[in-house]
Amino acid sequence: MTAFAVVVVQGLSCVGFGAAVLRGLGLGGALSWHERLGWSFAVGFGVLGWLLFFAGVSGALGRATLIAILLVGACGTGLLGRPPARKHVAPLQGIEWTLVALLCAALAFDFLEALAPPADADTLAYHFALPKQFLDADRIEFVP
Numbered sequence: 001m002t003a004f005a006v007v008v009v010q011g012l013s014c015v016g017f018g019a020a021v022l023r024g025l026g027l028g029g030a031l032s033w034h035e036r037l038g039w040s041f042a043v044g045f046g047v048l049g050w051l052l053f054f055a056g057v058s059g060a061l062g063r064a065t066l067i068a069i070l071l072v073g074a075c076g077t078g079l080l081g082r083p084p085a086r087k088h089v090a091p092l093q094g095i096e097w098t099l100v101a102l103l104c105a106a107l108a109f110d111f112l113e114a115l116a117p118p119a120d121a122d123t124l125a126y127h128f129a130l131p132k133q134f135l136d137a138d139r140i141e142f143v144p
Contacts (some may be wrong), residue, residue, distance in 0.1 A: 009070045010048070011041070016076025017051075018044030023079045033081065040080055048073060056140035063135075 018040030022028045028036055051069050055061050092100065134140050 009074055012077050013070045013073030014044035014048050015040045015080060016044060016073040016078075017047040018042065019079040019081075020076045021047060028079075028081065036080055044073065044076075053140070056134060059139040061134060061140065062138045 015037065019028070019036070021043050022031075022036060022040055027039075031039060048069070052061070052066070055065050055069065130143065
């Protein structure tokens with residue numbers, strides 16, 4: 001599986017798990033479709049993290065477990081519901097354009113930061129080596 005496909009499936013899994021939680025709590029109907037999508041991703045991000053954490057500490061962090069968890073979550077995207085028919089939307093006002101510009105600037109800085117190679121041992125150890133070690137061991141291990 002390519003890295004891009006993994007990221008897409010992880011995103012869909014987050015949305016699916018979050019949609020399931022929102023549906024289970026009965027909160028989906030009170031939100032617009034865009035709000036449900038945003039909340040589903042945010043809540044699902046936490047749910048996916050907890051599921052992978054417990055799989056990791058129990059020694060079940062293998063490739064099959066990861067794929068199964070991600071696919072189960074991705075199947076939950078159907079719980080998000082369909083977006084309503086398009087309505088006329090008012091054009092953005094001054095403060096909204098300012099917020100969009102700030103968001104674009106933050107995304108641009110994040111993109112530029114991602115282009116820089118890891119330059120220190122701390123970054124290499126915590127963001128690259130440790131996850132690889134955890135996957136190789138099929139579990140999350142204590143690192144003193």
